[in-house]
Amino acid sequence: MVFHLDIMRMMMKTTACSLLALAILAAGCMPPPQRENAWTSAIPATSTASPYADVTVAVVYTANTKNALDYLRRSTYGQFDADAVFAGIFSTFDRNFNRAVRIQKTEQGVAAGADVVIVVDYYAALATTKFTTHKMDATAAVLAPDGSEIDRLVVHAESRTSWTAVSRPMGIGVEQGAKDLGAQLEGKLLASSKLQDFVKSRKGTPSPRPVVTNLPPAPTLPASPSPTFSSSERPNDLAVIVGIESYSDIASKAPYAERDADAFKAHIRALGVPERNIVLLKGSKAGRASLEKNIESWLPRLAKPESRVYFYFSGHGAPDVKTGQAYLVPWDGDPNFLENTAYPVARLYKKLGELPAKQVLVAMDSCFSGAGGRSVLASGARPLVGKIDAGVAPAKLTVLAASASNEISGSLDDKGHGAFTYFLLQGLDAGKMTPKAITDYLTPRVQDEARRLNRDQTPQLMGDGSWSLR
Known part of the structure; x- marks a missing residue:
């Protein structure tokens, strides 16, 4: 009996040692515990006021x-x-x-x-x-x-x-x-x-100010155009939509650009593009890295031979004063360093042209003259740049541009939209089915609005405009 007890004690010791060894081995394989950053240890909580x-x-x-x-x-x-x-x-x-x-x-x-x-x-x-x-x-x-x-x-x-x-x-x-x-x-x-x-110390003791009553109501913008049509869902269609009104390092705004993007998205949804297949980039979400990621990675990964792809941009464009190359200016773009901070239009055309898609529609409510409107220029440079080079659009692309390269793209304050975008959406609502029909509809209307402000703006159509959007 004593002999059996000794054997049992030895077995228990052996088992305990084995378990301890396994625990030590497991601990050696695990990563060390997360070390909290000492720099934040004494930071007070953010005050609500x-x-x-x-x-x-x-x-x-x-x-x-x-x-x-x-x-x-x-x-x-x-x-x-x-x-x-x-x-x-x-x-x-x-x-x-x-x-x-x-x-x-x-x-x-x-x-x-x-x-x-x-x-x-x-x-x-x-x-x-x-x-x-x-x-x-x-x-x-x-x-x-x-x-x-x-x-x-x-x-x-x-x-x-x-x-x-x-x-x-x-x-x-x-x-x-x-x-x-x-x-x-x-x-x-x-x-x-x-x-x-x-x-x-700056506040001091402010002197009493008279109370002003009966202030006029703040101006309100009219509702954006809503689609008057609806198409069957096209599960393989894709869209990247960009609207940038205020910029990180650029004082001048692109008025109503984010409203433009929202309204364009509503019409793209009505054309049958699923919500899950739409990327909407507005304001600070529309940095250069976001544009690159969605144009050069997201679209190629999802596009199929039967896909129709839409790319829409509302915001500032800019010309390189040395080369004349046209750029789309993202939220964090700098007109003085376009090559490093902006996105070349020629590169946009190339990347979209490489997609395995049936058709690609590009619509840009911006301009590249550097003379104002939805265009910016490097500090100290003078508009207009002699010749704007936006590259050649591949055969697969149909491009709708808001203005000619030496013109300004303007906005309609009474509508709360860029002139080009407003009449483009109006054309869709009026039953214009093809890019050519939409261009024929919007061009005289945009030109008329521009002449009222003593300037020229002529929308441009490049590529095949005969295919039907719905």
């Missing part, structure tokens, strides 16, 4: 910042949206100030009506191996309108690639680092006693 709720801030991005954003765009490898990462870091300005405007130089702050100017210098270096970290840092110099420094906020964040993630391991790490950096920046901004004291 910002001390800057009545303050207008003008934001200037340095050359380093623009270079860092361009670096992120070239380093995504499909893992993250560089523009969304960047916008997330600095969204604190839009969130905590009454109004945030983007300017090119600090001297423009007064003209922009800014109470303070913040100059942002941002840097990023992504990990190159599993043993290194993603590093980001930013310095925000807070200035008075006269250029004197109020405060300087310095933040830094590091994060690691998430090797345990099933997908986007690098993207998750980069996004976490950006989130930490943005949280730090917001925390320091809200905790800045120097900035708060400056804001209070």
Whole structure:
């Protein structure tokens, strides 16, 4: 009996040792626990009532910042949206100030009506191996309108690639680092006693103002054109629709561009394009990386031989003053660095022409003259650029352009739309079935509206205009 008890004790010890060994082995195979970023440990929670709720801030991005954003765009490898990462870091300005405007130089702050100017210098270096970290840092110099420094906020964040993630391991790490950096920046901004004291000193004690009664009602825009038709669903049709009214670093707006995009989407839906097959990019969502991703990756992956593809753009165009090449200007585009920040029209035609689709319709409510309207030009350059080169559209493409290359594309304030887009949609609602019929309908109407403003605007049709849209 004693012998059997000894054997049982030995077996229990052996089993316990085996289990301990397995536990040690398993622990060696598992990744270490996630280390919290020490830089964010002492950041106060964001107040629901910002001390800057009545303050207008003008934001200037340095050359380093623009270079860092361009670096992120070239380093995504499909893992993250560089523009969304960047916008997330600095969204604190839009969130905590009454109004945030983007300017090119600090001297423009007064003209922009800014109470303070913040100059942002941002840097990023992504990990190159599993043993290194993603590093980001930013310095925000807070200035008075006269250029004197109020405060300087310095933040830094590091994060690691998430090797345990099933997908986007690098993207998750980069996004976490950006989130930490943005949280730090917001925390320091809200905790800045120097900035708060400056804001209070600027307010002073306002003198009583007379109460104004019977104010006229704010002008309201008329409803956008709604489709008066409906087509059967075409499950393989696709659309990328872009509308950019206000830009990150460009003061001039493209009025009503986002309303244009919404109205165009409604009509594309009526033509049978499924909701799931439509990408709508507006405002900050329409950065260069987003355009590239959807034009050069999303469309080729989904297009089929029987597909009809629509690409619509409402916003600024720009010419390269040296080469005359035409560019679509994304939300984060810079007219002074078009090659690095904008999207060439010739490249658009090439990529869309390579799609395995039956037909491709391109509609652009923008212009490339550099003379105003829905066109911008590099600082110091003079319109008009001698010859605009938009490239040659492949045979598969049908292109509807808002104006000739030396003209301005304008808007209809009483309609709340670009003139070209408004009459294009009116043509669809009037039963015009082909691109040629739509062009014949809208051209005289757009020309008439332009002449009322003492200018010329002649919509253009390129490619086959005989096929039916429904």
